[in-house]
Amino acid sequence: MYVIGIDVGGTFTDVVAIDGEGRSTLAKAPTTPADQSAGVIDGLTRLAAELGIGLGELVTETERIVHGTTVATNALLERKGAKVGLITTEGHRDVLEMREGLKDERYNLRLPPPEPLAPRDLRLGVAERLNSDGTVRVPIDGKSLQAAVETLRQENVEAVAICFLHAYRDPGHERAAAEAVRKALSDAYVTLSSDVLPQIKEYERVSTTVVNAYVGPVVEGYLTRLAERLTDAGYAGPLLIIQSHGGVTPVDEAVRLAVGTVLSGPAGGVGGGLHCAEILGAGDLIPFDMGGTSTDISMIAGGEPALSAERGVAGQRIALPSLDIVSLGAGGGSVAHVDPGGVLHVGPESAGADPGPACYGQGGARPTVTDANLLLGYLDPENFLGGRQYLDRAAAATAVSQIAEALGVETIQAAAGIHRVVNTRMAEGIRLVSVRRGVDPRGFALLAFGGAAGLHVTELARHLEISRVVVPNVASVLSAWGMLASDLRVEGVRTHVGDAATLEAEGLSSLFQEIENEGRARLAEWFEGTVLARRAADMRYGEQVFEIDVPLDEVDWTAPDLLNQVASCFHRRHEALFTYALEDQEVVLVNARVAVTGELPATPREAELPDRPAAEPKGQRPVHIGDWQVVEVFDLAALAPGQAIQGPAVVESETTTVLLRPGDRAVATPLGWLDIEVPGLEMENGT
Amino acid sequence: MRIPPIRFYRRGEMRQDLLEIMMLNVRHPRDFRGDLAAMIGSVHIGERRLGALMAEFGAETVEAAVGAILDASERQARAVISGWKDGVYEGEALLDDDGHGAEDIAIRARVTKRGSDLEVDLTGSDPQVKGFINSSHANMQSAVTMALAFLLDPETPKNDGAFRPLTVKAKPGTVVWANPGAPVTLCTSHCGQEIIEAVVKALAGACPERAMAGWGRRFRIAIKGEDPRTGKPFIWHMFHARPGAGASSGGDGWNSAGEWHSAGGIKFGSVEVAEVRFPLYFRRHEFRPDSGGEGQYRGGTGGSLELVLETETGSLANTAGEGAKHGACGILGGKDGATHHYVLKSDGMPDRVLKTKEEGIAVHPGGEFHVESGGGGGWGDPGQRSKQDRERDRCLGMTS
Structure with a gap:
């Protein structure tokens, strides 16, 4: 029997x-944006062909x-969601658009205000009101409700x-x-804040609920079509959808x-990171996925992905707990420019694929960035992406020389500058998911995903004093x-x-x-x-205006001093985040949280490489690391398990190129990955 | 109490005696300690990060890098400023009053722009007043700097280098630079905001596409009473019913984004949380239609709040702010935003229109505040506003 993973990306499924x-078998099909389920079925058909069977048999x-789907994400990014009406408490219909009085980009005073997903004329107040203790102050008024429903119907x-x-x-x-709405608008997607996010703070609740309404019909339409197509093909098993928090749920949920499902796509990548953590036996990892236009960075601590x-x-x-993924607008295609003050910048603009x-x-x-990497000798013009893309060195030199002129330096120095600036931005992104969250990244291993990561990770590790970098095999398989x-x-x-002092231990429990x-x-x-449950709470000091997320795994829920423990x-936690308690x-x-998880049957382990003699370098070439030096070039696919390579060196595969800097030591793992030891600062100074 | 700049930590140890003196002299010692702890925590984090930089690169390299960053920001700022039209420009902004009889207090800015240099001369501003709207020298300097920060590119780093093209002239004894001993309590809001307004108004002639209309002014209520649910005293400061932001060449102002000096940087906090924590009932909290100043681009609307005090004993309120007489300024032909209009309705008393600087206002149990806050100023000739924009405003109920 097979298990199948489907990841719909922007270009390929x-x-x-x-x-x-x-044993894993991979197939790719062009993504079909109008109805992604067509591309999925196409992909499955190609997969069946790879396996030498028919789709029905597969x-x-x-x-x-x-x-993992990007349907909800795309609807939000491209503003192609549903026409949404909001029914809310009379006298409070602008909560969504007031955004708590906050404006983005404080020093950009000419930034126009954003369009709310539910416009003001479709935000309708209904006479009703609860008190803060949950008692009814104003009973819901049937007439006012009917009037609102009628407007939405029209x-x-x-x-x-x-x-x-x-x-x-x-x-x-x-x-x-909801009952009144369903009666009058039988086809509408109806969603309640008390279902979506039953927690205090009306802006977060109304915004999350409105986003749910906005993407709901799109997600529903897509998943229903996909489930139908799968049923038509003869599939009778469960279809599970990756959620922003990294778990999976059935289609109905x-x-x-x-x-x-708004982060369903990148959540699959974090899942890949978790899988690596298990294989490596390392609980603390920073998955770093650097592609052409953007870089996704997340964090796994103690074998658990960080949520926010x-x-x-x-x-x-969106105030649901989601994987804490930082997306930077920087990648291999990011464009370098020099600002009027003479400072070199890289990104956020990208040259994209075209x-x-x-x-x-x-x-x-x-x-x-790719042009700079080529000039620095990190990429082989004849052998990029397994030789599928020829790289033109002269064109790269002409482009980078514009930067060199603006800075008044040699072209090769400009290329080195671009490489450094993008590394600095990436290092800042890693600090965002770690240091900013009160976590010291130095004990973590950096996990390099994506075609562009291999040339940058060993330098990033130095920036962050991280001593281990792992480059696994093909990311989509992972x-x-x-x-x-x-x-x-x-x-x-x-x-x-509740004030912890006035709370009863029994009540809390x-x-x-x-x-x-x-x-x-x-x-x-x-x-x-087997079902597992984990508890946490959002807590604050009495007069603080924000809460922090406090894991309560260590708490003994039957102990008499339960409240003290909490x-x-x-x-x-407060001390770890803000240096004081x-x-x-x-x-x-303020909020009690419980995550309930059900463990699905484990998939079998990947097959290991056979023992074979250590591979010889396939060639040599000059690279610029501070200065020009000639280094050996290895083929990743040819390495023997356990084979060690001392940096400086370059290791190439069909999907990525890895630069080992002086002092780095890489070992090929039994699965054919690179496990790299990066020296600390003192050691590096000594080399 | 006035505290000069003084060391609060000595050899890494907090001075407990100083802390006790300060705690004894503030209204809410517990809140004060929390605020102070947060500030000290942020300084410690900064210290840690700077220490790590020094350890990695050495003091010399770090200092050189700081110098290079400041120089680069200066070059960026000068590149922007040199694109503006040379000349001498004037701008004036008026404060309502000082609460002690002085009215229409003027801030006058005379700005000379030459090449990539700017000189802001505030010496023509009115003499200092008795009430707490005077500015200290440091606050005046910051307000002028903020005005420049708003006119530069958003990407230009806002550091000391970017502000090197700026010189500021002012005269002691004026409202923008009061002599020691004059009350300056409100100055970060007012007259700080009017200083920004005067400078931006002046420069509208030099860089019309960058100059934005005025943002609504701050007018807050504070209420002190007893929460009948707990029997404990409470103090509540109103951050709700934000005024509107000024319009700009980029489009309409943001609705209810607040005052210019924070530019959308302060949350007003959840109504639900406020009702849990204080004996308050928010009957209504929405945009205030027709409050944004007209223009090719409309000022953001202010807020409209009906707040009921659910106490069982008498409470006291006070107010602090500006803008009940002079609304946020329109610019380049745009109209001023609506002014604030706050009314207290309390059983057995006639309706009372609140002034912006009042103390000891008695509020009976069940008393209601009806708050209509001001809108932002409009940008450009209202005749140039498109039909679609007008139609849209009507359809959304932003204008009647």
């Missing part, structure tokens, strides 16, 4: 099957399909978001409104909480492995807003138990197997 012995032999909205103040305390009014609820996508606030870097010879004239290893996951949250029970019940609808977890101040617990 990658489909990977893994059989009972851990799917009947498949026990599980896991899918406007032909495709989706309706319902968000009332304090609905996290009691969903009654929202449910009554992904449709109900469509906003949870402080996310936005395309300027829209025209591409100057050295691609497709009409690009502006200098990119993502598939990662997706297939992802667990089913449900996130539960409940707002409490039963609050968490309730959320956990709900999560377990939902999971039980899809799954019989408070002490908070103090320690105020032990004598009041501690407030």
Whole structure:
């Protein structure tokens, strides 16, 4: 039997099957933007052909399909979501557009305000109101509700978001409104804030709910079509969708909480990182995925990916816990320029795939990171992407010489400058996911994904004092492995807003138990197997205006000093993040969170390389690392397991080129990856 | 109490005696300590990062890099400024009053632009006043700098190098540089914001496409009382019902984005959280239609708030701010934004229009504040506003 991972990217749809012995087979099909499910079926058909069987045979032999999709992300980025109406508490219809009074880019006063996903004339107030303790102040008014529903019906909205103040305390009014909406607009996608994110703070709740309404119909349409096509082909197993938090859920749940799939695409990559962590036996990793136009950076600590609820996508606030992925607008195609002050910058503008870097010879004239890397000797013009793309050295030199002239230096120095500047930006991105979150990256291993990463990671490791860099094999295969290893996951949250001092230990314990029970019940609808639950809380000091996420794994929930233990977890976390704790101040617990996960059957391990004699270098070439030096060039695919290579050297494969700097020592792993030891600063100074 | 710049830490140890003196002299010692701890924490993080830089590169290299960064910013700033039209320009902004009888207090900026240099001369501003809207020298210098920061490119680093082209002239004893002992409590908001306004207005002649209209002015209410749910005292400061932002050549101003001196940088916080933490009921909190100044591009609308005090004993309120008489300025033909209009409705008392500088306002249980905050100024001739934009405003209920 097979398990299949499907990753729909901007250009290609990658489909990977893994059989009972851990052998993987890969197929690629062009992505079909109008209806991605066509490209998926095309990919599956090609995969079947690779395996020498028909599509029908492949799917009947498949026990599980896991899918990462960018449908919701694209709808948001391209503003192609549903026409959304919002029903909300009378007198509060502008919460969404007020954005808590915040404006992006403080010093860009000419930046026009963003368009809200639900325009003001479709944001309708209904007479109703709950008090902050959940009691009813104003009962929901049927007439006012009917009037709002009628307006939305006349406007032909495709989706309706319902968000009332304090609905996290009691969903009654929202449910009554939903019933009225469903009666009048039977085809509309209807979503409630008390379902999507039952927690205090109306801006985060209404924004997340409106995004859910905006992408809901698109996600629903796509997944329904895909499920139908798979059924038509003869597939009877589960179709699981990767969520922004890294877990998977069945289609129905992904449709109900469509906003949870907004980071589904990159989440597959983080899954690949987790899979590596397991294989390497290393719990602390920083997956670093550097492509042509952008770089995704995330973090895995203690074998767990970092989550954050402080996310936005395309300027829209989404307050669900999501993988903490930082995306930088910098990659191999990033364009270098010199500003009027004479400072060299790289990106965010990119030459993209068309025209591409100057050295691609497709009409690009502006200098990119890839052009600089070529001039520095890091790339082989004859052997880039396995020889599929010839690189024009003269074109690269002409482009980079513009920078050299503006800076008044030699062309090779300008190329070295571009390489350094982009490295500095990348290092800053890694600090964002680590140091900024109170985590010291020095004990972590850097995991290099993506075609462009191999030339930069060993330098980044030096910037961050990281001593281990791992370059695994083909990233799309890894993502598939990662997706297939992802667990089913449900996130539960409940707002409490209680002073730790006035809280009863029993009350707190039963609050968490309730959320956990709900999560377990939902999971039980899809799954019989081992279920794990993890608890955390959003907490703050009495007068602070923001909360921090406090993991409560260490807490003994039956102990008499439970409240002290919870408070002490908070103090320690606060100190780690902000350098201080105020032990004598009041501690407030605002949201209780429980993540419930169900472990899916493990996929078999990948096959190891056979023993063979150490490979000889396939050639030599000069590279510029501070100065020109001639180094040996190796073929990654030819290395023997355990073979060591001392830097400086270059290791090439069909998908990436790795630069080993002086002092680096790389060893080929049993799976054919590179495991690189990078010297500390003192050692480097000595070489 | 006035505290000069003084060492709070000695050899890495916080001075407990100083902390105690300060704690004894503030209204809310616990909040004060939390704020202070956060500030000290941020300094420690900065110290750590700078230390790491020094360790990696050595002091000499770090200092040289800092110098190079400042020089580069200066070159960028000069490149921008030299694109503006040379000349001598004047701008004036008026404050409503000082709360002690002085009215229409003027800030006057005379700006000379030559090549890539700017001189801002504020010596023509009115003499200092009795109320707390005077500025200290440092605050005046910062306000002028902020005006320049808003006119440069967003990408230009806002550091000392970028501000080298600027010289500032002012006279002691004026409202922008009051003599020691004069009250200056409100100056970071007012007259800080009017200084920005006067400078930007002046430079509208030199760089019209960069000069934006005025943002709404700050007018806050603070309420002190007892929370009947806990029996504990509370103090609440209003950050809601933000005024609108000024319009610019980029388009309409942001609705309810706040005051110019923070430029959309301060959250007003959740209504739900406020209702949990304070005995308050927010009956209504929305945009205020028709408050944005007209123009080719409209000023952002202000906010509209109906707030009920759910106390069982009497409370006291005070106000601080500006803009009930002079709205945020329109520019290049655009109209001024609507002014603030705050009313207190309290049982057994006639409706009371709140002034911007009041103390000891008695509020009975169930008292209501009806707050209509000002809009931002408009940019350009209102006759040039497109039909579609007007139609859209009507459709969305931003104008009536």
